[in-house]
Amino acid sequence: xxxxVCISHVPDTTSxxxxxxxxxxxxxxxxxxxxxPYDDYALARAIEIKEATPGTTVTVLNVGLVDTEPTxxxxxxxxxxxxxRVNAEPxxxxxxxxxxxxxxxxxxLVLMGxxxxxxxxxxxxxIVGEMLGLPSVSPVMKLELEGTxxxxxxxxxxxxxxxxxxxxxxxxxxxxxxxxxxxxxxGIMSAxxxxxxxxxxxxxxxTVSLKNFELPPAKGAVKMISADNVSELVARLKTEAKVx
Amino acid sequence: MNSLVFVESGEGKIRKSSLEAVAYAHAMGGTVTAIALxxxxxxxxxxxxxxxxxxxxxVADERLNQDVIQAFASVLTKAMVDESADVLVLANTxxxxxxxxxxxxxxxxxxxxxxxxxxxxxxxxxxxxSIYTGKAFSVVELTxxxxxxxxxxxxxxxxxxxxxxxxxxxxVALTDTDFNTKITSTEKATxxxxxxxxxxxxxxxxxxxxxxQWGQLEELAKVLHAxxxxxxxxxxxxxxxxxxxxxxxxxxxxxxxxxxxxxxxAIQHLAGVNSSxxxxxxxxxxxxxxxxxxxxxxxGDAFQIxxxxxEAIKAAK
Ligand SMILES: Cc1cc2nc3c(=O)[nH]c(=O)nc-3n(C[C@H](O)[C@H](O)[C@H](O)COP(=O)(O)OP(=O)(O)OC[C@H]3O[C@@H](n4cnc5c(N)ncnc54)[C@H](O)[C@@H]3O)c2cc1C
Ligand SMILES: Nc1ncnc2c1ncn2[C@@H]1O[C@H](COP(=O)(O)O)[C@@H](O)[C@H]1O
Numbered sequence: 001x002x003x004x005v006c007i008s009h010v011p012d013t014t015s016x017x018x019x020x021x022x023x024x025x026x027x028x029x030x031x032x033x034x035x036x037p038y039d040d041y042a043l044a045r046a047i048e049i050k051e052a053t054p055g056t057t058v059t060v061l062n063v064g065l066v067d068t069e070p071t072x073x074x075x076x077x078x079x080x081x082x083x084x085r086v087n088a089e090p091x092x093x094x095x096x097x098x099x100x101x102x103x104x105x106x107x108x109l110v111l112m113g114x115x116x117x118x119x120x121x122x123x124x125x126x127i128v129g130e131m132l133g134l135p136s137v138s139p140v141m142k143l144e145l146e147g148t149x150x151x152x153x154x155x156x157x158x159x160x161x162x163x164x165x166x167x168x169x170x171x172x173x174x175x176x177x178x179x180x181x182x183x184x185x186x187g188i189m190s191a192x193x194x195x196x197x198x199x200x201x202x203x204x205x206x207t208v209s210l211k212n213f214e215l216p217p218a219k220g221a222v223k224m225i226s227a228d229n230v231s232e233l234v235a236r237l238k239t240e241a242k243v244x
Numbered sequence: 245m246n247s248l249v250f251v252e253s254g255e256g257k258i259r260k261s262s263l264e265a266v267a268y269a270h271a272m273g274g275t276v277t278a279i280a281l282x283x284x285x286x287x288x289x290x291x292x293x294x295x296x297x298x299x300x301x302x303v304a305d306e307r308l309n310q311d312v313i314q315a316f317a318s319v320l321t322k323a324m325v326d327e328s329a330d331v332l333v334l335a336n337t338x339x340x341x342x343x344x345x346x347x348x349x350x351x352x353x354x355x356x357x358x359x360x361x362x363x364x365x366x367x368x369x370x371x372x373x374s375i376y377t378g379k380a381f382s383v384v385e386l387t388x389x390x391x392x393x394x395x396x397x398x399x400x401x402x403x404x405x406x407x408x409x410x411x412x413x414x415x416v417a418l419t420d421t422d423f424n425t426k427i428t429s430t431e432k433a434t435x436x437x438x439x440x441x442x443x444x445x446x447x448x449x450x451x452x453x454x455x456x457q458w459g460q461l462e463e464l465a466k467v468l469h470a471x472x473x474x475x476x477x478x479x480x481x482x483x484x485x486x487x488x489x490x491x492x493x494x495x496x497x498x499x500x501x502x503x504x505x506x507x508x509x510a511i512q513h514l515a516g517v518n519s520s521x522x523x524x525x526x527x528x529x530x531x532x533x534x535x536x537x538x539x540x541x542x543x544g545d546a547f548q549i550x551x552x553x554x555e556a557i558k559a560a561k
Contacts, residue, residue: 014511017380133421157487159431211383213375244557
């Protein structure tokens, strides 16, 4: 079995978001980058399948410039066998999906996160599925393989749905599909020598172009209300905030 | 400009998020055609006219009572052509978003999800998207002639402006490929307020101590007609179902009022609530970080404050 896991390289969830160059560029000052948390679930599930199914290989793929390599190495340390980096700035979902589709043929499973936590588009898996003519399902909370079929659980508003699908397919993952894995010392050592292939991007039609970024307006100070005066809260929610 | 709006329904009723999508398309101008799939009450379909749809296409194919995403995408792709639509508008939901992605790919359109405002068409066609889990926005130009836009809650206000629309039967020949995923079961909370659509959310964290304490939180939610939510550890421990988990890795809510009880306010939780209009925090620790993100705060014990608050709301009605 061959599994492809697509990982994004994104600011740590505690990062303060700022922009530079007239609000056209993300400010990486002081920001720590991680494997997208959802992508990390996809990777963890792939490694679980590899451990349970002899002969399985896990390839990770990232579309990014050279600064994403530490993040890719981390995925190798967690247990992926080899990696591909498409040497390009991941400008938008369509661009990223087009690059992934170039390399995703021949895999039995293509696992991604439900969404990247920078662009939050939640669409790369569906676009890749469409480009390759494969089914795609997201957000997947459970993935069990049964021969050439898989049983999945997908989260929907206020509940969940269970599905069956034939391999190969594309899935966008989220918890509780697997537990995040932390690399051990042996993993970290071996990751250094695992193959990381760098390939150039294919030319893609521009479909969206960034004009600028914006930050939300700052929030006013909190108004504290005494625990002995709960009815004041209700009155203020009615007359001041006008939300009741 | 012609737009097509994909309308979702549940238990025969149109979803509020879809009414907002119709209102959004109407506010853009041009002719608005809505399309609904599967069984939906006829009255509900006609009522889409009140929100701005000039015509409603209805695909009454029973196989589409389930959310068969691939088949939905095929139907919408054909409808885009038949209606000569330039823009497809949908709600950013577990059904709408993947359908949007598939249709956009099939028709070679510009795609934007998580859109928070009407487009700016003064020069070109640009939309504002929520990114970095609500911590920022990006303004992007949609450069293709065809566009697919998935909107976030509150991107447009669903208000009644017109009269009933004409409902036209519509059908598309579907193939086996359209059913390449087989839905074997659907579990859905019925008759309750859906968390992503709720105008008021009452959320509990680890400070609630255990699942047996949720009764009083649900009671408060009930008097407010609110949906209930929770923090990640609460759903991880199985106190509450996963679909109630709010935050960076869970549901992103955008209610008028978010009441957080016994939640510390970790940045990953805040990422899911920062689109709320008003935030109330109840926590026994005056230094809980959540107070910094709140509009109103009460320092105190949840188990004493919740019943008082429930009573005060009943009294104010
Ligand atoms: C990558 C990543 C993603 C994450 N995603 C999410 C996410 O999507 N959503 C999420 O919620 N978390 C998320 N987390 C976890 C997050 O960091 C916090 O651990 C979590 O939000 C804390 O939950 P909590 O506030 O319920 O618990 P705690 O932090 O333990 O806080 C409990 C609070 O209850 C208060 N309290 C205790 N007793 C009482 C009482 N009797 N009355 C009133 N108050 C009381 C305490 O003062 C405290 O402030 C994520 C973490 C990571 C690393
Ligand atoms: N630059 C990238 N390189 C590789 N995979 C990516 C990249 N960006 C996004 N993905 C994958 O696509 C998923 C959905 O991303 P998005 O549609 O941007 O929310 C992510 O969870 C990743 O698995």
